[in-house]
Amino acid sequence: MQLLANTLALASIYILLAVGYVVVYRASRVLNLAHGELMMLAGYAFFGLVSATPGHPLWAVPAALVVSFLAGVGVYATLVRPMAGHPLFSAVLVTVSLGILLRGLVLLGWTADILYPLAVSGYKNVPWPLPGGAVLTTIDLLSILMAVTVLLALWGFFARSRLGIQMRAAAENPLLAAQRGVNIHLVFSLSWGISTFVAGVAAILYASKVRLDPEIGVIGLRAFPVALVGGLDSLAGVAPAGLAIALLENLAIRYVSPLLSDVVPFLALLVMLFVRPWGLFGTKEEIERV
């Protein structure tokens, strides 16, 4: 039972991060390799805001998410938009450079010390016993809840809202969408904002449960196989892929070797690339474009 609980907790963080890759890719066809670092930045924004508002930690959460959203919009406006017309890999390289820059800036601003935002906020991560002897903490439960909420909200947004439909149109054929009056740059910047907003949710939860330091951006890299296994252009694929990879990791730790946990996401990715390169729910044509 604990295995299942651990799987759900880990999968929820993977899902929240993988969603960011998918949303940006669907809209702008850019693989954002600074996603982990943007998540880290949101974590530091959260820590800064928690520290600045002692006694009112709940204000820090929405404020950090706003900062996170604006960071995504800012990245699109200043770095990705100027790359329009250039080969897509140039934009990808820009995101790699951005990741390195962000890590450097965080080190300058906060040093490499390990920080614990939850301790600063005064809240505790309380363990809750579950049936079957399993235990999940408040943050674990919140992570699972947030993963479900984000997936449902994004599904609703893309399926029902005017802006969501415009984003899907822009993703499918930007030129045609632009000719039909869709503000392409608004749509793209919004997708970057949504991506970093969700990464911000993951950052707040992860930093509250585990720790905050300049290396937590590496988790973004671990969520990358989740996005690819699910299908880089498929939000529907994120949940099963996240659950499958988290389950495989937990099984490897418990029954094979804990050391395998690091390679399991990439093994799963490798298998998927052999069997179904476009991912569980991805579009076959899309992989040819990649």
Added chain:
Amino acid sequence: MAGTFRVLAWLAFMALLVISTPALAQEPYKVGITAAITGPAAVEYAARVETFRAYMSKVNSEGGINGHPIQLGYEDDRGEPARAATNAKKLVEQDKVVLLVNTSVSATYKPVMATVTEAKTPLLFGGGVCPQEVFPPANPLMFCTTSFAAQIDSDFAVRFMKEASKDKVRLGTATMDIPIARIGIDAAEAVGRKIGIEIVGRVTMPPGTADFTPFSSKLKDAGANWVFAWSPWSFEIGPYEALLNLGWQGNYMLYGHQQPIDAAYPRLNRENLYALVGASILAEGLPELKAMQEIAAKHGASRLDVEGWVAAVAVHEALKACGWPCSREKLQGAMSGLSITVKGVKGGPIQWSRDNHFRTEQWYKVYRWDSARQRAVTAKEWTKVDVAEKLKELREIIK
């Protein structure tokens, strides 16, 4: 006329002497440091370098050593072997340092050792784990002040657990997947078995571990009532916090790296966390450490790191013993018989001998947190370990 010339010549000579003396006096002792100032390991090492720098600034502000200032050359290796190799070459061959200090992860040791061996330059491991080369029979060029040493620490830790526990110890171990940590945990398990402790499980965590819960679940389910971790800090405290989140009620022991354990004790406020240390922690509130903290702050350090301070004291003492002028060869000779005392920080002096550049005696103390008094208290007082004897015993047990 001849007399006047003699007087003028004498005055000119004196003037030259007066002019040249400050220049000579300002010729510095050159010391180089390659350290993990950034990168994943910076969590532990950056503060050490900061304290080291502050101590040297204090020495220089007091007139230097033997009338000469210390000139420090810093290079960041990010804990990466290739960068450390480049740094060592630059500092040793280009900057001509008389002593090289390594404050970084063990992965950087080999290339740095190769450079100093080639250039016959003394190398001090100040803040990173002591390598095999400083233990008897020691490499003549290599020295270490760091308080922790994988095998001897682990031996002391498991013996303490046995001594402190009324019930049978069922030990689980947690380690990061790096060679030095595995060596420490292997020793803990071997000694544990020898003294009648049941080893119920081990988790080896890869460096990229995101969530410690699955690893800790395994230890909890194995029925461990004690867990011992010997690793870089994140991989010591991570499994402990995950065990707490799982509602585990056992005792946890780790090597207490001073900076992070000082922060962790009040934050966690738990009495089942034992910290084995080779240097005192601030949470105990010793006046000597408070004084050091003030000095470090006065000289620009945002925090005190005891390991960094001890390494700096060792460099200070070594250069003092070397005198002026100080060559690499002379310094190496001076270091071979050096005794370094840092009052309040360690149980006894760090005494180097001709064939032991770790120290002849290692001192340990164990802390736990007293939640009622909100301070760290002693669980076991300073205890001396004879290093040569212990190494011999460990060789027997581990083989």
